[in-house]
Amino acid sequence: MIKKIILSAGLLFGLHSFAQEGTSSPYSYFGLGKDRFRGTQDQRAMGGLAIEGDSTALNLVNPASYSHLRLTAFAVGGTTNFTTLKNESNSENAKRTTIDYLAVGIPMGKFGAAIGLMPYSSVGYKFQNIATDVNGIENTKKFTGDGNINRFFGGASYTINKNFSVGAQLEYNFGTIENELIESHSGLQLSSRERNTAQIKGMTYNIGLLYKKKLTNGLNVHGSFTLSPETKLNVANTRNIATTVYSQSSGAEYVNDSEDIDVPDYKITVPTKYSFGAGVGKQNRWLVGAQVTLQNNSKLINLSSANTNGEFENAQTYTVGGYYIPKFDSFSSYFSRVVYRAGFRYNKTGLILNGQSINDYGMNFGLGLPLGASKIDVGFELGKTGTTNSGLVQENYFNISIGFSIADKWFRKTLID
Template sequence: MKKLIIISSIMLGGIYVSANAQSGTNSPYSQYGLGVLSDQSQGFNRGMNGLALGLRYSDQVNMLNPASYSAVDSLTMIMDVGLSGQITNFEENGKKINANNADFEYAVALFRLMPKVGLSIGVVPFTNIGYNYSSKYNIGSSEESVLTTSTEMHSGSGGFHQAYVGFGWNAFKGLSVGANFSYFWGTYDKSISVVNSDSYVNSIVKTYSTSVSNYKIDLGLQWQQRMSADNYLTVGATYGIGHKLGADVEAVISNTNTQTNVSDKTTEIVKNGLSLPTTFGVGMSWRHSNKWSAGVDYTFQKWGNLDFPEYDASTGKYVMKSGLLKDRNKLTIGGEWVPNAMSSNFFNRVHYRAGASFATPYIMVNGHDGPKEYSASVGFGLPLNRSVLNISGQWVRSEASGLIKENTFRINIGLTFNERWFMKWKVE
């Protein structure tokens, strides 16, 4: 009972931190869609740039494929917590600026519930929203003696999270199935303020907000085959159920006369305006004894058939529109190497990891495709008795023609506690 209380306290602490943590992004692209997508990987596979679907370990929590839970050792309780810090360089028209962020990433746990069944609980981010920038433009022609300068200020905060319970079952030799059942929640607040230098021109403020409280279900499958004495092939697949989130999205438009300070306020509400996409994933890995493993993942998120709310300036209405989102594809390769896991030499027991990914955007920006994403990572798993300190560095580049370019360098730190809580000691 004490152990269950400890686990529950860690998970509840993770939920609290997730709900109140600073946003993990400063990207202006987070104003579109549901925000900047999180990769949801844990400490061990962040060094492999999020490789997960075909990975199957008895001493790690791999929540991206719940079928992997059935591999957990029967004597082991695994807990894993992680955080990150990053610096991002934004570049537009030859101008550059940097921004720093730190964020709580995840808290997960895994143990054997019964023979052939593993149970995992945890809290992970789904998206992050956080941006604050402004732009200026002139109203009128250059021939006029006086031009009105308008300043547009954009800001937003929020994000969405998952608190999940997952099961993995080894249905029969070589084949495992699993599912994550998540409570999905979050909020966002976005605003656009237009202020004019001419006091005779009205100022306009548009605010968009929502609150989500719903569910998310993800299914997984893994098939593992022993190819020779020391070689194993694992094939994995996942399916995420797409559905409406039941959230109303509100737009409030305030038009203020700067001479009289009188505001005309209009409120528009879009009922049930947000959705989760249907998601498919396949992956494969090859493991050689306890020395090295390598794999590849492909995921597809069907955002393109989802409508999204947008303010229509021509009609003054807040309505659902198609064509604001698009299908997302992501390809990841990665692997790890351990010189000698049983060696007395510390450096021979370190896990050395690397990975790379390419992803297409799921958002449209002013009628054009959003930024493509290129990323790569290297990492280390440092053994600390039965625990592991996972440290990785990741570089992410987001770019699209004519849009802001982002280069992010991120440090991920995760600590995996691997304790034999369920061992029964015999005293003679």
């Protein structure tokens, strides 16, 4: 009963939290928004490294890991993000708290399965451009946007032999993204407003492979591969054009005239994405590895009709990371059983603005705090996105993440003597 209460409360909390604004990045104006990390907090604390399966915890990056489970695993995690956004002359601070994933994994002998909910991308920006034309008239454009694309997923995997496991995952993506442009001119009381609302839904899928080879000296060699083929999501668009009056005294916006415009529905491409990684380690002691993720972002387009800026190129992410456990079965020292994790990540995001590739760098470290077969994962991330060159914005961010992994035999039979 307690487990059912935990799961039900988690689902209700998660569904509400996924609807919140998940980013404060101006770069979420482009494409499908800002990509969210799609893994658990223990993987995030290693820079995103996800090259092995676990018997008591979920690996949400590679569906081939589900058959490695030996206990039913319930996982939930969230992040608080602190960001400083700055250009060549100004800076502002922002804070966001989000739920990152909610999932359950079930072992079934050589098979394993998992279902869950996590965000795919988020939009959350607010900025303006001010320019003066040749007649001395000041033109102001205010851009705002918010929304999320979420992903409900279900996957299964099979352990072929002691070295290989394979898995596949089906994902239903859904969400609403709203983009708004308000344009005003000095000397004119009325402003024009264009509001575009995109309702997005569609299926994607992911396949994975995990490899593990035991060596004679007690070491294990790990390998990982995932592939998410190119798919298309359906976009149902609505557009509203209005003239507005802004009240300086109340700060309120009043609509003077409004008209809905018919906009054809269309499909948007989710590019092919694949990753491969490898590492070496000793069971329940340490692991070090590297991972490369590639995505064909050159096929992306912008959702907003007002967005004519930016180009897209193929994205690349390079990760190195690992963990260390002093003595996992220590009875005398709790901190000898703690998992110490660290990682580094470089991400070429695939977005080009004003001739500059937008890159992201991050350093991670974290702790896995054991609670029997369950655990609490705490992670910290320090990073930077973008640059102040060419009139752009640089984001300096610090993330605090926490994840709970509850493992138990939920479906064992009750015996009566």
